[in-house]
Amino acid sequence: MKSKVDNSSPFVYFYEKIIGGRSGLVCLITLSLLLFIVLPLSLNTFRLNLTGKYLSYAFVAMGLVMCWGYGGVLSLGQGLFFGIGGYCMAMFLKLEASDPESTKIQTTPGIPDFMDWNQVTELPWFWYPFKSLPLTLILILCLPTIVAFCMSFFYFKGRVGPVVFAILTQSMVACVWYLIVGNQGYFGGINGMTDLKTLNGWDIRTESAQVILYFVCVALLFLCLFFCRYILASRYGRVLVAQRDREQRVQFSGYNISNFKIFIFCAAAFVSGIGGAMFTLQVGFMSPNLIGVVPSIDMVIFTAVGGRLSLYGAAYGALLISFAKTALSEANADLWIFFYGSLFIIIVMLLPKGLAGLYTDHIKPRFLAWYYAKKGKPASGKEEGSSMPIESSPKLEEAEK
Amino acid sequence: MGDYTYQEIFSVITMQSFAGVSLLCIYVLMGLGLYIVFGQMGVINMAHAEFLVMGSYTMCLVSRMVTDAVPGLLDFYFLLAIPLAFAIPFGVGYLVEMSLISRLYKRPLDTLLATWGLSLVLQQCFRTFIGAREMSATLPEWMMGSWSPADGIDIPLSGLILMVLTILLTAGLVIFQRKTSWGLKMRATTQNREMSGALGINTKMTDRLTFAIACGISGVAGAFFTTIASTSPTAGTNYIVDAFLVLVVGGLGSLFGLFISGGFLALLSSILEFFMTGSLAKVWLYLIIFAVLMKFTKGLFSEKIRT
Numbered sequence: 001m002k003s004k005v006d007n008s009s010p011f012v013y014f015y016e017k018i019i020g021g022r023s024g025l026v027c028l029i030t031l032s033l034l035l036f037i038v039l040p041l042s043l044n045t046f047r048l049n050l051t052g053k054y055l056s057y058a059f060v061a062m063g064l065v066m067c068w069g070y071g072g073v074l075s076l077g078q079g080l081f082f083g084i085g086g087y088c089m090a091m092f093l094k095l096e097a098s099d100p101e102s103t104k105i106q107t108t109p110g111i112p113d114f115m116d117w118n119q120v121t122e123l124p125w126f127w128y129p130f131k132s133l134p135l136t137l138i139l140i141l142c143l144p145t146i147v148a149f150c151m152s153f154f155y156f157k158g159r160v161g162p163v164v165f166a167i168l169t170q171s172m173v174a175c176v177w178y179l180i181v182g183n184q185g186y187f188g189g190i191n192g193m194t195d196l197k198t199l200n201g202w203d204i205r206t207e208s209a210q211v212i213l214y215f216v217c218v219a220l221l222f223l224c225l226f227f228c229r230y231i232l233a234s235r236y237g238r239v240l241v242a243q244r245d246r247e248q249r250v251q252f253s254g255y256n257i258s259n260f261k262i263f264i265f266c267a268a269a270f271v272s273g274i275g276g277a278m279f280t281l282q283v284g285f286m287s288p289n290l291i292g293v294v295p296s297i298d299m300v301i302f303t304a305v306g307g308r309l310s311l312y313g314a315a316y317g318a319l320l321i322s323f324a325k326t327a328l329s330e331a332n333a334d335l336w337i338f339f340y341g342s343l344f345i346i347i348v349m350l351l352p353k354g355l356a357g358l359y360t361d362h363i364k365p366r367f368l369a370w371y372y373a374k375k376g377k378p379a380s381g382k383e384e385g386s387s388m389p390i391e392s393s394p395k396l397e398e399a400e401k
Numbered sequence: 402m403g404d405y406t407y408q409e410i411f412s413v414i415t416m417q418s419f420a421g422v423s424l425l426c427i428y429v430l431m432g433l434g435l436y437i438v439f440g441q442m443g444v445i446n447m448a449h450a451e452f453l454v455m456g457s458y459t460m461c462l463v464s465r466m467v468t469d470a471v472p473g474l475l476d477f478y479f480l481l482a483i484p485l486a487f488a489i490p491f492g493v494g495y496l497v498e499m500s501l502i503s504r505l506y507k508r509p510l511d512t513l514l515a516t517w518g519l520s521l522v523l524q525q526c527f528r529t530f531i532g533a534r535e536m537s538a539t540l541p542e543w544m545m546g547s548w549s550p551a552d553g554i555d556i557p558l559s560g561l562i563l564m565v566l567t568i569l570l571t572a573g574l575v576i577f578q579r580k581t582s583w584g585l586k587m588r589a590t591t592q593n594r595e596m597s598g599a600l601g602i603n604t605k606m607t608d609r610l611t612f613a614i615a616c617g618i619s620g621v622a623g624a625f626f627t628t629i630a631s632t633s634p635t636a637g638t639n640y641i642v643d644a645f646l647v648l649v650v651g652g653l654g655s656l657f658g659l660f661i662s663g664g665f666l667a668l669l670s671s672i673l674e675f676f677m678t679g680s681l682a683k684v685w686l687y688l689i690i691f692a693v694l695m696k697f698t699k700g701l702f703s704e705k706i707r708t
Contacts, residue, residue, distance in 0.1 A: 068510075072510075074510045074513070076513075154695035154698075155694070155695065155698055158695065158698030158699075159698065160694075160698040160699075162509070162510060163443075163445055163509050163510065163513070164649055164653075164698075166445075166510065166513060167445075167645045167646070167649055168649070168691070168694065170642060170645070171642050171645070171646050171687055171690070171691075172687070172691070174642045174683075174687065175683070175684055175687035175688065175691075178680040178681070178683040178684045178687070179680075179681075179684045181680050182678060182679075182680030182681040182683075182684060183681075293638065293642065294638070297517055300514065301514075304514060334525060334528070334529055337521055337522070337524070337525040338522060338525050340518075340521060341518040341519065341520075341521030341522035341525065342518065342522060343518070344514060344515070344517065344518030344521070345501065345515050345518040345519060345522075348505070348511050348514045348515040348518070349501070349504060349505070349515060352508075352511065
């Protein structure tokens with residue numbers, strides 16, 4: 001962003017914009033070293049599987065970085081999109097696990113067991129697409145985006161404020177939670193979809209499968225990272241940040257800001273859906289309690305802790321908090337919630353940019369100053385990365401006009 | 402309808418509509434504290450429900466203490482419990498505003514997150530210091546009965562008290578806001594903090610007291626919820642989504658809108674629950690709300706004059 005980019009060369013464009021220059025390259029290499037080499041070598045399969053599960057939250061956190069950190073659209077309902085992706089995958093796996101052979105003790109073989117328990121004798125129509133893998137994959141990618149579009153279109157066109165939108169997304173998650181819980185025959189109810197076994201004949205419960213799935217998850221994470229960086233590096237991303245900081249000024253400059261908001265909300269949903277599908281594959285079940293109001297806010301916490309302006313921070317935040325949660329809540333569940341709540345307050349009050357902000361604003365400048373002082377060179381080159389100001393998110397009154 | 406006499410139909414309608422009005426009162430009570438904090442001050446208090454629960458717990462604990470110590474006075478423990486249910490959330494709210502909210506007025510989305518952290522901490526406090534089990538208050542004798550003005554009509558007294566309380570609290574709030582100089586300062590500050598400060602109003606103190614009063618009112622509302630439902634540390638999460646929705650549907654900053662949307666939602670949910678199970682009724686209720694909000698993105702009765 002600091003230098004003029006020669007758009008004629010795709011490589012230079014890729015290096016400068018998508019990777020983010022030298023400092024971005026350092027972040028990228030660090031993260032990929034950690035995820036591709038350090039963690040797989042140091043953890044056993046169980047822990048690696050757990051890491052993969054946490055990484056699927058990183059997708060959601062990344063989506064939130066885009067729509068909350070850069071777009072100023074806080075969504076408390078990312079669990080919904082995570083859930084749509086996850087449920088699409090789960091429905092496919094469930095159908096595969098309940099072939100007529102293995103469900104022959106049921107009154108109507110060939111349908112998932114929870115349907116049988118709830119006197120649903122025929123596969124509901126919306127389950128049919130999930131009989132084929134390609135269609136499922138397409139749905140995993142499209143459905144969250146479509147739902148997000150339908151949800152946001154009217155609200156952003158009607159210029160709903162960011163706060164009200166956050167509350168609306170939260171209610172939507174609550175609504176879907178009630179929908180799933182109320183329809184036990186169609187969605188498995190509160191128990192969710194369990195006993196998922198194979199993906200197109202490939203047993204996902206074996207250790208080798210879990211390792212492979214972990215690497216698939218990491219690879220997808222990097223793909224999504226590039227996708228997000230591409231959006232943010234484009235001209236579109238600049239307008240997005242501009243409308244976050246000075247909504248009215250951008251509007252009066254002739255931009256239709258509602259379209260920008262809708263787009264970024266859909267993009268975030270798209271990324272979150274992929275994360276949900278990876279979650280189901282690695283964990284082997286999906287339940288409404290994984291996507292309800294509280295988990296959705298947890299996902300915002302991952303983002304806030306990692307840094308709402310840093311896509312890498314999102315991954316670190318999801319990993320760190322989830323690991324801390326597992327470790328501490330096993331030791332002392334009460335203490336963990338105290339710690340968690342206070343951590344959240346502290347991050348919001350003192351570190352609005354999260355850990356990434358701690359790094360770029362405090363550690364890195366000091367380290368560079370120390371380094372250059374030692375070498376006898378002047379400290380130069382203000383760093384890019386997450387250095388966009390965020391303290392000026394528009395006031396409620398302003399935003400509501 | 403041949404089997405029913407008009408008398409019976411009339412009494413069913415009366416009792417059903419009374420149940421609806423009770424629900425309206427609950428919605429309004431849930432929204433009342435939020436109306437000040439969110440609608441007027443623009444602070445999103447996700448810990449709002451915890452202040453409600455705090456009031457409920459005060460009521461339960463006082464009733465338990467009175468039952469243990471002086472059972473003879475059980476009829477009058479309200480006199481102690483209600484002021485306490487106001488004072489404790491008031492105090493906590495005061496501290497919270499001082500330490501947390503006052504630094505975040507310019508960042509509404511961040512107050513949302515910080516208060517969520519606060520609500521987690523408060524919930525855990527309830528769990529650790531009071532206990533994770535559900536609790537309910539022992540009601541005094543005179544609240545248990547019901548009032549039957551005519552044959553076949555039974556109106557529970559606790560419902561009536563809930564109604565009276567809602568009216569009293571709302572009227573008190575309106576009078577406080579419109580008729581006292583303190584209320585004037587409060588309205589001025591919430592509308593334009595800088596300008597009010599320039600005019601010599603101590604905005605810091607006004608904000609602090611406004612927030613604390615809203616918390617206190619929530620506490621009183623919560624205290625009365627113990628007459629209809631038991632309390633548990635996480636009871637607040639059931640309220641919070643609904644409370645915010647009521648307010649958003651009504652339009653922020655409009656007390657009249659709060660009443661109308663409370664009535665609207667109460668009517669809808671009682672009709673829907675007649676036709677289907679509780680959770681599906683909830684789904685339809687939310688869907689209808691979303692549809693309404695698509696048309697009226699600012700709520701039904703948003704205040705037009707805002708700075």
